[in-house]
Amino acid sequence: MAIDLLNIARSGVMAAQSQMGVTSNNIANANTVGYHRQVAEQSSLGSQQIGSSFYGTGTYVSDVKRVYNEYAARELRIGQTSMSGAETRYSKMNEMDQLFSQIGAMVPASLNDFFTSINNVGDLPTDLGMRNNMLSSAGQVANSLNQMQSHLDSQMKQTNAQIGAVADRINEISTELANINLEIMKSPGADSQLLDRQDALILELSEYSEVNVIPLDNGAKSVMLGGSVMLVSGEVAMQVGTTTGDPFSNEPRLTTSTGNSTLVIDGSKLGGQLGELFNFRDQTLIPASQELGQxxxxxxxxxxxxxxxxxxxxxxxxxxxxxxxxxxxxxxxxxxxxxxxxxxxxxxxxxxxxxxxxxxxxxxxxxxxxxxxxxxxxxxxxxxxxxxxxxxxxxxxxxxxxxxxxxxxxxxxxxxxxxxxxxxLNVAMTDPRGIAAAAPKISADSGNSGNTSVKLTDIDRTHTSFPETGSELTVKIDTAKNTFQVLDANGAIVGAEKSFTPPQIDTGFGFSFEINDSSSAGVTDSYSFDLSFAEGDNSNAVAMAQLADANIMNNGSSTLSGVFEGTKLDIGSKTQAAAVSLASNDAMYQQAYNRVQSESGVNLDEEAANLMRFQQSYQASARIMTTAQQMFDSLLSSVR
Structure with missing residues (x-):
């Protein structure tokens, strides 16, 4: 038995050729998204004993492995989920910020114009042109709020459509992952291309939701969304969908289903794009709409x-x-x-x-x-x-x-x-003469408890005892007994004590009013009424104009314009926070991505060096074959 140089050389040539094939494939796929670098593992063939010594018989490629680090891949998925969620959050918040900053500017502007028109009516209370302008300005206020709500409704429809589109894409991925799992379970060995496709789909899935991957003994992978919703189990794919909102139908909910079983899930807890879309809708868009309604x-x-x-x-x-x-x-x-x-x-x-x-x-x-x-x-x-x-x-x-x-x-x-x-909201008034620029003179007695207030509800100026300047009437109200009595300007009783059913009091002197009683015990309060009227009176118009600076909203802490500005500032603050979060999450994602690339990515310089090394190995092995052939020819020549 002799050393078989020809077979040793042939094995070297074949191994070098395989190494160059793997290296060439790495180089060709350097820019392929999701490709993991492959390496050929080379081993020695079994030795043969010649005499008392053992001699090698060559080499072979024992396996072609895919360079893959599960921990690094998991870190990348987490980074992808966080970054995708941050991108979605910033994108949606930026849209809202632009909406309130640009289109929304018409709301406070129309309010300011309305107050200006009220001031003009106060200056010229009998001018029908000024009154018409005030009604037109009121219409602009209503129109600006209508339009702003319409834009928020469009945001709602757009967000719901995005949720539906993401759900559809998740279903496509789940179906493909299940098919890949089936192919992997059929194959006796791992197909790197299938595994790359599997990982690429899982990584894309992590954009839409937090993903948990469970490796199975047969090589397949089960996938869960958000840590609790099974999406793919072996070769079985679940489906994600939407169903009518509850209790409001225009706010669809997320469902997962397999066969005839359907389960409603909380989309806001899934993370990624889906989680942020639900959070934006429920925590920003709907509250903003509520505050606009306020x-x-x-x-x-x-x-x-x-x-x-x-x-x-x-x-x-x-x-x-x-x-x-x-x-x-x-x-x-x-x-x-x-x-x-x-x-x-x-x-x-x-x-x-x-x-x-x-x-x-x-x-x-x-x-x-x-x-x-x-x-x-x-x-x-x-x-x-x-x-x-x-x-x-x-x-x-x-x-x-x-x-x-x-x-x-x-x-x-x-x-x-x-x-x-x-x-x-719409303007109900059509006749500018209906603007109440003048005001009655209703005076509370200095000895009143402070727990009651009154508001006129009806007047009849044709009544013979209608109270005007010089003929004022005072109404004494006993809230303990729910009775009242009317006195003239001199304090003389002109109306017998009568009972009333709160809150309405009909005095019988051409006017009625409501009483608001905030006391816990009955009190006796008096109010004097001078209901004289002059066309040039502007006192109520002046009071209307003062509403511009009055803290009448949010339990006395905000003006009318302040409600809108508060919403605008809150959205601006959230947008700024979203921008900071995006930058932070992008840095974390890049760190995770670079780690995966350092281990699994293709380094062209390294692969070029390998290509040269394997080429030299191929040439050297081929030289051995030539040498073996020459030796064989020499041996044949010597015995001829």
Whole structure:
């Protein structure tokens, strides 16, 4: 037995050729996204014994391995999820910031123009041109709020469409991953190309949601979304979809399904693009819409109330300039009933005090037999409500009316007091003579308790004893007995003591009014009425103009314009925070990406050096074959 130089050389040539093939493939795929560098592992062939010694018989490529670090890949997926979420958050917040900064500038501008027009009416209260201009400015205020709400509604539709598109792409990925798993389980060895495709899909999936990967013994990988939602299990692919929102249908929820089983999942907890889209919709877009509605209610209520406090150009109590705050067009969408409710209660929300409203939404829950609780969804604060007849009282500036039906144990409703207001706001007044620039003179007695206030509701100037300057009337009200008595300017009783049903009092002297009693015990208060009227009176117009600087919103802490500016500043702050977060997450992602590339990426300089080395090995092995051939030829020549 002799050393087989020819076979040794042949094995060297074949091994070098394989090495060059792997190296060439690495070089060719240097720019292929998701490609992992491959290395050929070379081993020695078994030795042969000649005499007392062992001689090598050559080499072979024992395996072609894919350079892959599971820890680095997991770190990259986490970085991808965080960066993708930060990008989505910044993109959506930047859109909102631009909306409020540019298009939204028309809202405070229209309010300023409206107050300017009110000042002009105050200067010339009988000028119909100024009054017409004031109504036109009121229309611009309503129009600006309508348009702003329309843009927010468009943002809602766009965000919902993005959620649907992401869900569709996740389904495509899950199906392909399941097919890859099936191919991997069929193959006796690992196909690097399949594994690269698998990892690329999982990495893309991590853009849309947090991803947990579970390697299986058969080489396949199960994939979970958000740590709790199984998406791919072996060769079985689940489907992600959307379903109608609950309790509001225009806010779709995320579902996962397999076969006939469907489960609703919390999209906001998935992370990545999906999580940020849900968070943006629920934590920024909807609250912004609520705060815009709060402003619309504030505008309508403030000026409608001022109208009721004054006289129009014909001497009548002023009528509404804007749509009433509890008009059906302003109240659309204030209540949403959850689909799990078993009762048939139909609720209606009435705004009682706009000044107490916030931008919050609330969850109303009922526990049998008679417990009603209202939870602020922003602060988590829970307040008990009191059922008074068919009214649930105790809300922040609003009450809930049980319009029909009844509650069942466990029923829940979402209450959004400001919903629909910005879209429903319109100018109700058409005649400029209806602007109440003048004001009555109603004086509270110096000895009054301070717990009552009055508001005119009706007047009849044709009444013979109608109170004007020189014939003022004083009404003494006893809230303990719910009675009143009328006295003339000299203090003489001109009307016998009468009872009344709160809050309305009809004096019988050509005017009626409402009394607001905030005391816990009955008091006796007096009010003097001088309801004389002069066309040139501008006192109520001046009071209207002062609303520009009055803190009448958010429990006396904000002006009308301040509500919008507060929303704008909050969105600007969130946008800035999103920009900082994006920069931070991008740096973390780049660090994770560079680590993967340093291990699994193709280094062209290194591969070029390898190519030269394997080429030399090939040439050297080929030289051995030539030498062996020459030796064989020499041997044949020597025996001829």
């Amino acid at each position: 402003l619309a209610l504030g505008v309508a209520d403030a000026f409608n109330q001022m109208q009721q406090n004054g006289f129009d150009l014909d001497g009548n109590i002023g009528s509404n300039i804007f749509t009433d705050i509890n008009d059906p067009s302003m109240a659309a969408g204030r209540v949403g009933a959850y689909s799990t409710n078993t009762g048939d209660a139909n609720l209606k929300v009435n705004i009682d005090d706009v000044g107490q409203l916030t931008g919050s939404a609330y969850e109303l829950s009922f526990t049998a037999p008679n417990t009603y609780e209202l939870k602020d969804t922003q602060t988590g604060k829970v307040e008990p409500l009191t059922l008074n007849g068919n009214q649930l009282e105790g809300g922040n500036g609003f009450s809930i009316e049980i319009d029909a039906g009844s509650f069942a144990d466990g029923d829940r409703f979402e209450i959004r007091p400001n919903a629909g207001a910005a879209a429903g």
